[in-house]
Amino acid sequence: MGSGELSTRIDAAASRGRKLVGAACGCAVLAPMVIAYVRLVVGGWTPQGDEGLLAAKVHDVFSAHPPTMGMRSTTGVTDPALAAHQPGPMQFYLMAPFNVLVGERPAGILLGSLAIVAASALGCLWVARRIGGTPLLLIMTGAAVCMQGLLGIGGVVRPLNPYPAAFPALLMLLCAWALLARRPTPAWLYVVAASYVAQANLANVVLVGALSAVLLVVGAVRVRAGIESTRFRRSVIGGFVAAGALLLVWLPSLVELGQHRPNNLQQLASYATSGGAGARIGTLDITGAVLSGLTPLPGLYPFARAVAMPSPTAVTVVCGVVFALAMVALLVRELVALVAARRSGRRVRLGVVGTGGVVWVLAFVSFGLSTWNIRAGYVPTYWFVALLAIVAFGWSVLLLAAWPHLTALLGRLGTTGPGRAPSAVAAALVVVSLLVGVAGLGSYKWDDSDQARGVGSLAVGYLRKHVPPGTPVRVDGDGFLPFASLTQALAYLLPAAGYPTYALTPWPQPEDTDFRLRDRAPRAAVQIVLIDIVNGKAAGPAPQGGIRLGQVRFHGAPDTVTTVWVG
Structure with missing residues (x-):
């Protein structure tokens, strides 16, 4: 056998291995949500309350009254004059074909929600591989499985508008990471994910706006710097495609601007500028809740399965602070290395890990700022669903930075042979995901x-x-x-x-x-x-x-x- 043929066979075997790892990761991510879907359908899940209104709007997509507004919001709970809707109806249009496919039954509503969550989760894996190869693919798979365990059966595929936005929020963060790190990722994917997150819940608007503004500024600088290059032409084409996607997903909301007086944008502006009715939650309380949501130990601060935000404790706040400081320390380390390299005369950019740290800090700060207008009283946990995505994203950045050390440790311990670590980790993730789906999602409150x-x-x-x-x-x-x-x-x-x-x-x-x-x-x-x-x-x-x-x-x-x- 010649050296060329041997090299070809080795490359083919490596390619098959990567495909098997990718397939295993996809199965691991999908297993819990599919199990949750089957359990809800078999149990006879029926939409009611807010989910009944949501399902009615999904039905209306193929009617003479297609929806042009999102779900009713809680902005007018203390002052009806401030009543508004969520920013857009994108969720209803994405779910509608699946509702019709199943024959206008509750199973079709759940299937539409499952399709959004599954597509977003698989998109996370695809972007993760483009950013950090197989290591980040495996890390992201673990993060996605963990997110589903934290959401439980009451949040994984339930269509209530904030819950299906958890994985689109994670996809949005990953796309921002990829675009800033110059990884080949279509801008339209970020536009679609970010638009979905913004339209799903008013609480996400500041987060989406901050990320989008940074990407626009960085993109404009890069285009200006490379105006004569082939990359510029690709950027222009990608920009037009992204602009088309932006117009498409916001078209119903644009139509609504001329339908009602006041329209929903005016209603939201009134709420944002009103100062609201009733006292705000104390700064320390809301800061404690946000920091507690960063607890890196799953379940320590169980807001994802609670109805209302639980009170933060000293332990949860400290854990959240430690996690945040770890992310900041990682970013500082990357920035110090960048400055040192540039002082030595090397033309280098911020690395992948450092870019991920920048995205995380921006996301966390902007999410914290979005809580400024929350009023005292009942604070539902679904307002904080995006925080799960921020935590999962932060874990992914930290573990990617530590990956070489982790694989070296496994090699020294002799637990895996050379090159076999990805396959072993992928197999373990499949087992864990099945356990989460069968036993880790908890029970549903059927009343x-x-x-x-x-x-x-x-x-x-x-x-x-x-x-x-x-x-x-x-x-x-x-x-x-x-x-x-x-x-x-x-x-x-x-x-x-x-x-x-x-x-x-x-x-x-x-x-x-x-x-x-x-x-x-x-x-x-x-x-x-x-x-x-x-x-x-x-x-x-x-x-x-x-x-x-x-x-x-x-x-x-x-x-x-x-x-x-x-x-």
Whole structure:
């Protein structure tokens, strides 16, 4: 065998090894989220409350009223005059084809959310490999599996708008890292990921804006410096593609600017400049919460699975501070090395690890600044989902810097042979991901979903037997559960079954779902009435001459049942 043939065989074997490692990493990242999807579908997950509204907007994408606004936000909780929506409806358009594919069923809503999360996670692996090769690919796989374990089954594939943004946020950070480090990564991918993150939750806007501003400035400087080069021509083409993607993903929001007065941008501006109603959370408290969210030990500060932000403790704050200082120290080390190299006359740039450190510091500081307008009182944890991505990104930078030392240590310990470390790590990650999917996602709180499914079955079952499809339906309700959960569930389930539905109560400001207001129902509409009975006392009167379809017990409060009537 000649040396050339031997070299070819060695290269082919190495290529197969890299492909196998990549495939294993992809499987490891996908396994927990697919298991979560199957568990929710088999358990009969049904959208209700905010998720019911979200599902209704997904249904509306292929209707005469496509959504032009994001989800309702909590900006008007203390002052209705400040009520606004999230910046955009991108999530609904991405989920809609999957909802139709499954036949307008709750499984289709979950599938749309799974598609967003899975595509973003695989995109993270693809960009990670371009930045740091196989080492960063393996590190990112571990970070992605850990993120899913922290989110739990209630956050991995649930469509509630902040949760699916966790992996797009991580993808956005990686794309920013790649672009600043001059790794071949399409700018449009950053644009799509960043736009999704910004549109998903108002809490992410400062983070996205800061990263995007830095990338624009750096990009402009680079283009100006290389105006005669081939790279400049590629940059111009990439810039036009990115601009086209930007216009496409923000088009519904641009259309909305001319639909309502005040439009959503004006509503958001009013909130941002108002100072808000009510006292802000103390600076120390919110700083403690953000720093605690940086705890590098998974589960030590379990905000990802909590309903409201838990109180920070001395231990969690110290752990967060140590993690932040480690990232700053890493960046300082890289900057000192860069300065020393330039003083010696070498023309060098900041390395990959140093660039990652810059992105992390920028992301963390901008996220911290985004909390300035949070008010005292109930602070839901999903406002802080992007912090999970920032922590995962920071771990990736730290471990990439330590990778040569880790592999050398494994070699000295004799745990892996030369060149076998990536395969061994990938195999271990697959095993860990399966364990996370099977045992590490926790249990789902089914009470709201079960009741929504029960109420929907009664209403849809009656309509299909007695009312022709296309007949308008008005949904009224008395009591807390109809107001907060069940009418929103029917706002999705009934249109999906073929019945135009009027179920929503008025919002303080104009919105794209005004056509669903119950007051706009035709006089001939069939009426569905939901009435809570708490401790034997009904929240409202039964409709005169109505037909009682049945009762659904709320397992979360044994003394609460909801009666379903047809008026």
